[in-house]
Amino acid sequence: MKKLSLAMALAATLVLPGCGYNRLQSTDEQIKAGWAEVVNQYQRRADLIPNLVNTVKGFAAQEQQVLLGVTNARAKVGSIQATPELINDPQAFMRFQQAQGELSSALSRLMVVVERYPNLKSDQNFRDLQAQLEGTENRIAVARNRYIKAVQEYNLVVRQFPTNLTAMLFSFKEKPQFTVENEKEISIAPKVDFGAPAPK
16 A cells, blocks of 8 residues: 555656656756866866976975875875765765865965975976966866856755655755855865965
């Protein structure tokens, strides 16, 4: 009897106009596409780091602690498999986000170190890497914002009536969202400026 009731409820939901199944599918696909772009841009940043570290090392080999910090943070990021399934696991998503945050912090410390070496700042290879890193940080910010909007739309569909009934029947669950300690930072790309004066 219970199975019959469930089957009838399912049938009724599916025949109702606006049951939301197709909308759930399309918003879920938007999230997957947005996530793929986020991962792509983070990977682009990770790919730049070995060249950046080697270039800095050529001019500032004595800064081993900072260089090692960047290398270790990159290794930690690389150890997390950023699969599409990760966006359905809030704990894994948080670990991914924390690792990316640690890498951003390590890169920021490297930027401060660069200020001590005028010859490094004037090196053409370094300037090219700087431009690529700046562009990548901007693309990361754009990709994250698109992903955030896609998740917001999807999570709203999952919670709204009557699509929430369809979501329950087909096990569509809310997706985890990027979070930041300072919410204002979400709309600002991390500053990558090797030419600014070093903080005192």
